[in-house]
Amino acid sequence: MRYLTQKVTRGAVVKAVTTSGTVNPVITVQVGTYVSGVIQARYCDYNTKVTKGQVCAKVDPRPYQVIVDQSRATLGVGQAQMVKDQADLAYAKVAYERNRRLVATKSVSQDVLDSSKAALDRAMAQIGLDQATIALQQAQLHAAEINLGYTDIVSPVDGTVVSRSVEMGQTVAASFQTPTLFLVATDLTSMQVDTNVSESDIGSVNGGDRATFTVESFPNRTFSGRVTEVRQSPQTIQNVVTYDAVVGVRNQDQALKPGMTATTRIIVDERQDVLRVPDQALRYQPGGVPGVTGAPPPVDLNGGVRVWVFRGGEPQMVVIMPGLDDDSFTEVIKGDLQDGDEVIVGGATPKPSP
Template identity: 85%
Template structure:
């Protein structure tokens, strides 16, 4: 059927280039809307082909801690060494021996030092005898000088004789001073020899328990350059400490008084408790990592902890009790069905909230929460529409 002139003009205008320019965006918009509708339908009905992995929202503690390793040591360990050299003549203490302050643990052969003491005593005796002789000479010099002074007054002797007697008196007086100084020196030498003789007895300076010994009978010890350590005495094994190395990234959170727990390999099922007693300022570099020594004090009343044990220590730096908490896996889950959500950051802009997905009535629902303390396993929920018992989505898998 032929078109009229008016109908042909309308049809020509509809398919002109100018009219096609506004048709293109309309068609693209309709296609995008149709695609989004299909995807939303898929997401809502996703349960038909996907099984969600969930964990419960619970109430409980959230404990943030710093985990490190260390060594169990006595609080005070005293090194018992020797000041003099010689041969070990006797040994009276062994490992685990309970000792008292002043108790003899070993003895060095005293004979060489006894000989020195005897020699110094004899020398001191000679000096004192010499002083007695010189005192007699002084007495005679005084008498001679007094006699010559009286005779010189009557001109019975010459002045030269008087001067000679005066000189003899002065020399005798000076000799007494020299004898006194010599005797003082000899007495000091004798005291030094007696002290060295006393050092042949190796005694414990404190009450405690011998935890180590490095000496045997007949062994020669030399104290010429460095005092050798013969025994290690722990003052009290009922109180121990764990010396731990904490990296510089974690040391800022640790304070004196923080609670701590630790385990040792000998008792893997037992957890020991303690408290941070000291955070030392001296840095140590271990494999290019700067660490600091954190001391954890603990009680050892049953003496099960031994010096040198390796301890895995957990220092509690912050804690929340009986709070609403969610597992950290929930923060890593993002549904990928709706375009754009898979790449969306979990942190909402400007609000401090985090997107999470909760399974309600068999379908996922997005919730926004304000997180609090995180202990790497659970995170405290400060604010959000969550309750204990809610099933929070942590993953998904294909339904069987």
């Protein structure tokens, strides 16, 4: 009987969750339009560096300029009407004061005085109405000026245009939903990977965990980052519930582009410089070992498991206390094993000679 063996070694045992994700900018701002109309000019394109307040496109302002002019003219009419009504009020005051003095000398009747008092009251009320009308017209003019200002599509942040969905001459309608004209990434030197971690693994992923990933564009380069957030919102993909674990990464050379697919490895636990055995050694079950008599002990001995060590030309059973398992190696917390021991991972019976 011959055996397949591997050596017990010292090294790292790293437990990780492997998943896929998408590289995205940390903050992406959607730049839309509040007003409808025809795009008269476009000043920004893909990869354009923009600053806060920079005009990226312009909607034809003429319809909105007409509304501003109309509102301004209406306000002028209201203000002129108020000047006229103020003159009427001044006359009504004079007439009332004159009739009030004349009625004392019985030069005019009381009815004339009452009529002049009513005219004064109406003139004063008209002034109040004019003031309210002017306030309304000023508000309408202000709203029209705001809409005119919205014909300039400006970037709300400093950043880089990563997407554009508008051309000159295109008509945009903002009646029910604000259309997105540009996507602006604020800082492409800081990126994040939105990974899809299955519900069976998400319990072991925590903020601050180290992570590495590769992208197809750079297969020989490994990027490093850390989990910055584990989002609570579930996503169902092909009947599998996943959660978004966000991995933050620096992108100083801007090698990472938005939308790249990343194969991500999130390190959830690790042990450095520990005694470890291959996982195959824990799964090996002897099928009649020479020199071993009696039934084998149970697999679990107070939390321990058995492995078979090849010593002195014969297999010997050793009970170990396992620790962290990374699907390749298992940490040995306690047990009669030493660095360099040969553990049996398989057995093969040689073919009989012909």
